[in-house]
Amino acid sequence: MIADPRYIRKAEVGDSKSVAGLHKEAINKGFLSTLPLRFLQLLYRYLITNEIVFVYANKNEIYGYISCALQPDGLLKRFVTTHFLSATLQLFPVLFRLRTIKKILETGRATHNKSAMHVPEILSVAVSKEYRLLKIGQLLLIELENSLTHKQFTHVKVVAGKSLEAANRFYQNNGFIKVDEMIIHDDELSYVYLKKINGHAGI
Numbered sequence: 001m002i003a004d005p006r007y008i009r010k011a012e013v014g015d016s017k018s019v020a021g022l023h024k025e026a027i028n029k030g031f032l033s034t035l036p037l038r039f040l041q042l043l044y045r046y047l048i049t050n051e052i053v054f055v056y057a058n059k060n061e062i063y064g065y066i067s068c069a070l071q072p073d074g075l076l077k078r079f080v081t082t083h084f085l086s087a088t089l090q091l092f093p094v095l096f097r098l099r100t101i102k103k104i105l106e107t108g109r110a111t112h113n114k115s116a117m118h119v120p121e122i123l124s125v126a127v128s129k130e131y132r133l134l135k136i137g138q139l140l141l142i143e144l145e146n147s148l149t150h151k152q153f154t155h156v157k158v159v160a161g162k163s164l165e166a167a168n169r170f171y172q173n174n175g176f177i178k179v180d181e182m183i184i185h186d187d188e189l190s191y192v193y194l195k196k197i198n199g200h201a202g203i
């Protein structure tokens, strides 16, 4: 099977739960995956409404998604300000673990630091395990790049933990160049990638 571009579409608010579920299932290394599903759902609802999220879906069955912040600087602050009460309520069971508070602060700081270049940032991309290596991830990336080009952006960046082998290969094979290294969460080394985008003729 090869991925079909017709299954790519903009995510809708009703997709938030499925996208959050896929995040938890596919990205088990990151800190966000340790947070309650309801919190992630709220976060994706925010991203779908205010930033860019594309899904690869057959009707409502979602096999992959990509999310991107147009203005990563201050993203966490904007999200918390918009959803202060509900975000706090969803986080309540884990909020008092010191480790959680520390990680939330680190995540905010990391987003802030690597935003120095003021370019859109891919926040997450994931494909269901049984549908990987079929170019679904690549189609999602192309759609995102076309959308960014349309909005007059010339570059896109992403930060990937060194240990995420598939993700690092994925970005490198898709034209991202490693421009920096940084340490976030528990001294884990992450690579900062940048790509100049030109737009694609169509998918």
Ligand SMILES: CC(C)(COP(=O)(O)OP(=O)(O)OC[C@H]1O[C@@H](n2cnc3c(N)ncnc32)[C@H](O)[C@@H]1OP(=O)(O)O)[C@@H](O)C(=O)NCCC(=O)NCCS
Binding pocket: 026, 027, 123, 124, 125, 126, 127, 128, 131, 132, 133, 134, 135, 136, 137, 138, 139, 160, 164, 165, 166, 167, 169, 170, 171, 173, 174
């Ligand atoms: C990273 C991920 C989204 C890639 O999606 P995918 O649909 O399987 O990737 P594609 O089929 O579009 O692959 C595109 C390119 O990346 C490469 N690639 C993707 N996964 C790879 C892997 N596991 N090993 C080696 N190369 C890989 C492919 O070889 C392909 O390059 P090519 O065109 O030169 O052959 C998927 O592996 C995934 O969901 N991983 C878990 C979540 C994750 O780590 N997300 C990133 C952090 S936010």
